[in-house]
Amino acid sequence: IAAAVFASGSGSNAEAIVQASALPCAVCLLVCDKPEAPVIQKAAGWNVEVFVCDPKTFPDKQAYEQAILTKLQDMQIEWIFLAGYMRLIGSTLLDAFANRIINIHPSLLPAFTGKDAIGQALAAGVKVSGVTIHFVDSGMDTGTIIAQEAVPVQPGDTHHTLHQRMQQIEHRLYPETIHYILTREGKE
Ligand code: GRF
Numbered sequence: 001i002a003a004a005v006f007a008s009g010s011g012s013n014a015e016a017i018v019q020a021s022a023l024p025c026a027v028c029l030l031v032c033d034k035p036e037a038p039v040i041q042k043a044a045g046w047n048v049e050v051f052v053c054d055p056k057t058f059p060d061k062q063a064y065e066q067a068i069l070t071k072l073q074d075m076q077i078e079w080i081f082l083a084g085y086m087r088l089i090g091s092t093l094l095d096a097f098a099n100r101i102i103n104i105h106p107s108l109l110p111a112f113t114g115k116d117a118i119g120q121a122l123a124a125g126v127k128v129s130g131v132t133i134h135f136v137d138s139g140m141d142t143g144t145i146i147a148q149e150a151v152p153v154q155p156g157d158t159h160h161t162l163h164q165r166m167q168q169i170e171h172r173l174y175p176e177t178i179h180y181i182l183t184r185e186g187k188e
Pocket of ligand 1: 010012014085091105106166167
């Protein structure tokens with residue numbers, strides 16, 4: 001089973017997935033929408049093809065996603081894992097990959113959807129936040145939840161300290177959940 005990771009930023013979750021041992025899929029492709037994203041440099045050491053696709057160079061979202069879709073189909077990609085990909089998935093990719101796109105979000109959904117979930121949790125003063133892994137639908141962080149894990153918010157936490165605590169969980173939970181979903185499939 002071939003899989004692609006989509007990332008826009010630092011790529012620590014992408015790295016955790018690519019480096020995970022014994023996953024039931026081969027991550028062969030990184031798709032990145034930001035030509036300057038640090039994940040691109042990181043991926044140079046991963047033995048994964050990097051596809052940088054800048055939406056600004058396409059007339060519209062459909063054309064942008066069609067370019068990605070063509071690449072995915074060329075490589076016979078069956079699963080997409082979003083790892084800090086800061087863009088809503090449109091109908092072109094959703095239709096082609098129904099129930100085969102997974103995302104990770106740094107809150108206990110349905111709380112704190114969208115951008116800066118960690119800042120939202122801090123501003124709300126919650127004592128517990130967490131990490132959610134879910135299937136992607138056309139909404140913003142609204143698809144079926146697959147896995148969640150709580151992360152305590154501690155007194156004095158900053159965005160940085162809470163994000164670090166979240167990421168420790170993310171880097172374990174994302175590969176675990178991918179393993180669970182892909183092995184569950186054949187058994188149903
Ligand atoms: C993660 O915290 C993830 O939950 C969110 O975006 C962040 C990406 O971080 N969707 P990284 O680029 O994987 O380090």
